[in-house]
Amino acid sequence: DIVMTQSPDSLAVSLGERATINCKSSQSVLYSSNNKNYLAWYQQKPGQPPKLLIYWASTRESGVPDRFSGSGSGTDFSLTISSLQAEDVAVYYCQQYYGPPLTFGPGTKVDIK
Amino acid sequence: QVQLVQSGAEVKKPGASVKVSCKASGYSFTGYYMHWVRQAPGQGLEWMGWINPNSGATNYAEKFQGRVTMTRDTSISTAYLEVSRLRSDDTAVYYCARSPDSLGTWGYWGQGTLVTVSS
Numbered sequence: 260d261i262v263m264t265q266s267p268d269s270l271a272v273s274l275g276e277r278a279t280i281n282c283k284s285s286q287s288v289l290y291s292s293n294n295k296n297y298l299a300w301y302q303q304k305p306g307q308p309p310k311l312l313i314y315w316a317s318t319r320e321s322g323v324p325d326r327f328s329g330s331g332s333g334t335d336f337s338l339t340i341s342s343l344q345a346e347d348v349a350v351y352y353c354q355q356y357y358g359p360p361l362t363f364g365p366g367t368k369v370d371i372k
Numbered sequence: 373q374v375q376l377v378q379s380g381a382e383v384k385k386p387g388a389s390v391k392v393s394c395k396a397s398g399y400s401f402t403g404y405y406m407h408w409v410r411q412a413p414g415q416g417l418e419w420m421g422w423i424n425p426n427s428g429a430t431n432y433a434e435k436f437q438g439r440v441t442m443t444r445d446t447s448i449s450t451a452y453l454e455v456s457r458l459r460s461d462d463t464a465v466y467y468c469a470r471s472p473d474s475l476g477t478w479g480y481w482g483q484g485t486l487v488t489v490s491s
């Protein structure tokens with residue numbers, strides 16, 4: 260199984276400041292035949308299902324604000340919120356869909372400082 | 373618009389079974405895979421498996437094989453998750469989520485169904 264890890268476990272950022280979450284996979288999730296990274300990011304607020312933010316490591320889902328961006332390749336990835344808004348308080352998960360079982364990172368909680 | 377509406381909360385005793393439904397609307401039910409993901413209270417997300425509503429083919433995470441059954445009824449655009457031999461650590465919110473294929477990402481999710489296993 261591909262094990263996903265995230266850092267930090269939690270972070271508190273001032274409104275308008277940048278927040279960066281890191282995600283690492285235990286093996287590469289880059290599929291060589293199409294040069295795509297099978298890595299997604301989700302946002303989950305209390306009492307709600309997860310919401311897809313980013314897929315293919317860096318492609319924003321339709322309707323997701325452009326302050327959210329994803330980067331990385333192979334085994335190391337990051338999600339950046341360029342200017343934190345109050346509505347961004349949530350837990351963020353990375354997820355690999357390179358192969359079954361599909362696995363998630365443990366989550367990173369983002370709060371306002 | 374795409375909607376996935378799940379059945380209501382359940383309370384079960386250890387050893388019992390539970391069947392959760394996920395009714396799809398707003399798209400062609402047989403054109404997308406349905407995955408099931410669960411989340412124990414205060415914990416992270418755990419993928420359980422998928423069903424191809426078109427063919428009925430399934431793929432379960434190894435952890436759940438033998439205890440989980442995913443089915444569908446195309447006439448009413450509904451997917452089902454049945455978990456048998458329930459244990460206390462099966463207490464979780466169970467989500468259905470739609471993807472374009474077996475390895476796709478999940479742009480649409482059900483609202484979740486809380487299953488509580490308690491004696």
